[in-house]
Amino acid sequence: MSIDIDFTRRNKKPRLLSDPEKDKLEEFIDNIHYSSRYNDDQFEYRHVQLPKAMLKAIPKDYFDNGRGTLKLLWEDEWRGLGITQSLGWEHYEVHEPEPHILLFKHPPTEAAGIIVKE
Template sequence: MHLMAQTPLVKVGIMSQKQIYYSDKYDDEKFEYRHVMLPKDIAKRVPKTHLMSETEWRNLGVQQSQGWIHYMIHQPEPHILLFRRPLPAA
């Protein structure tokens, strides 16, 4: 997907080692997307074998509105969680 190339991952500035970073939302014709960057101490608890349920990512401390789905594991950077949710019908 080429959308990530169009959206900066990290805003310029210093990110706390213990802070969860939430990207701005971006979309295509079907979905709204966002990515969440976890600090190292939390990232160690991310399962490597499956995509997380909403309960699992909330238990890690990720806070966002309902409807977001952890849809992909980005192998080069497993501390970055990729989420999407369907756009509302027009």
């Protein structure tokens, strides 16, 4: 099952954070909120809510200037921000009215034959 991602909304390759950039984000990590999982017949979903103040500490090249939101992040990028979830999640959208809310999806675990422990 393919997860359609608009790769034009991502950096061409993952842009990893420097140690000083990671240090600036450290204070926000404990306040990241993870929704419960929800699903339809194709995917399992969850949204991740970053503290609003955290957006100011994220490097500018993580943002889509045309939309005023974060770009779609590669796994290495969202993990670098301090988001922790099991393997297989893809950042596929940003909730534009609330740009601190990132939307993730992945194939249902039973369809992929994966046992997930979170």
